[in-house]
Amino acid sequence: MKLGSQGFEVSAQGLGCMGLSAFYGAPKPETDAIALLHHAIHSGVTFLDTSDIYGPQTNEILIGKALKDGLREKVELATKFGISFAEGKREIKGDPAYVREACMASLKRLDVACIDLYYQHRIDTRVPIEITMGELKKLVEEGKIKYIGLSEASASTIRRAHAVHPITAVQLEWSLWTRDVEEEIVPTCRELGIGIVAYSPLGRGFFASGPKIVENLDNNDIRKTLPRFQQENLDHNKTLYEKVCAMSEKKGCTPAQLALAWVHHQGDDVCPIPGTTKIENFNRNIGALSVRLTPEEMSELESIGQPESVKGERSIAMVLTFKNSDTPPLSSWKTA
Template sequence: MERRKLGGLGLEVSALGLGTMMMPDNEESVRTIHGALELGVTMFDTADIYGGGFMAGRFGDNERLVGRALKGRRDKAVIATKFGIVTPDLRAHGHPAYVKKSVDASLLQLGIDYIDLYYQHRIDPNTPIEETVGAMAELVQAGKIRYIGLSEAAPEQIRRAHSVHPLTAVETEYPLWSREVEDEVLPVLKELGIGFVPYSPLGRGFLSGQIRTFDDLPADDYRRYYPRFQGENFVKNLEVVSLIEKFAARKGCTPSQLALAWLLAQGEQIVPIPGTKRLDRVRENLGALDVTLSAEELAEIERISPKGIAAGERYPTFLQS
């Protein structure tokens, strides 16, 4: 398994991690996490808000799943989790007292003594980021977390946070067809020596080629509310996926492997965390590590899927901050 370094403080992880957000709390998910670990995946990404109970005020469902699956295997895993989104209005929260309360809850839910990488999930507009990161730095000193990260942070916020305590990683959505981070965020991360962890690197599954019609999404699938999966946007985005599929077929790989290989080629500090609940998908995604793209092929992919090609916003209106 190829390994990559995140940040400048020594964290090293597998070149591809595993996002666990959509995993149901069942034995198949546990087997998938076990299988991923056996295949060489070391980085597992969760959050206190992931799971089915957060809208009822019950946080930690997904953390409990990840903790149960990694029990007895803690020394082989890098566990990343997040705090900072609160219900019922899904607002961002970063007050120092809340940070300290949240980490204790996550440690309990995960059943571990320390968290490897702790992210602020969304930036609180009402709390200076220096105060939030200052509290996180105290958690490092206390041994409750090892490394600090931010999720969906703007360049100025990243700079201010990094001046308080070195950031190890920033996590933001970054699939082939949604590349806003290339304009300002990635240059800042490169300048400051901060790692980058792209979530939804397969466009929430769209780039896998497995979704052909809107009805392929289960009735309770959250993606039904996302603009890129609706109406005319869906049709336009399917046309882009078709081009990616044709290129992947010529290359002798799957669309998912092509999309992940392209992402891995964007920088050595990049560690995508494709999410899945199935072990066969984990195996398929790891096949991206064997896909080498030449400069000419990367240029062709750029022509097929140029910046801004995706139709529709990343999030539905009620989730946009």
């Protein structure tokens, strides 16, 4: 499928690689992780999504190892910058020196000459987006990156960035239980010809396992801290899962396949990137590509996934989402 208007082509479904190294419990053994990555590539899922903060940094190193022996040319490689964890302190950074430093470090860890799609992972609200984009544009001109993306960016940030250099993709959280992007972000992307990459399309695993997912999470799994996965909210959100289950049974697919198919049916400019650590789950996820939904079934799913069906914020730090990502005007930037 084509992502954006600049000619970037990716597989219809991507693979979110974060869970192999970070945030969802202990990192997976390297041999198992590489086996999964190779299986994905050979199965036609060639759009791989990582970030320098996954690990931190270990996920990029893992992917670099997996792409040896001629596999680099078979994949569309996306990584991200913008969240620094220097000295154990999280900081969102988008100044030009940091953009360049982060890109060079990612190229080295991935062991590649060029990154296909380079996202600003979170928006630095202290730096005008035009300044960050100016450095990214230079990296494109130097051949270090091919295409530019934004993640969790507001509509106004997207517009301002796109005016400096075409944005190829916006990554955002979109699933049956996270639909706030439909109001302004998705229409803005479509108006500007920007592709949409949907992360957590399975609700961070909720649509694969339902409320019982929390019983099997490692103690250091970030989902244990997320509002939607707290027991009181899970008890409410269980109804949503049960309705998806009932509909999937009628369709002859799994609840996860149905939820993922709903994202696929949002349009041919949308590429979901479900993550997994197991080959059998990966195989089930690509089965979603074969699930066909009628307009009536889409309407039914949309009525199931109304905002009131979901209790709890999607993130602990909602301040780091598109709702809070506007940057100062360019005129406010003082050069050293």
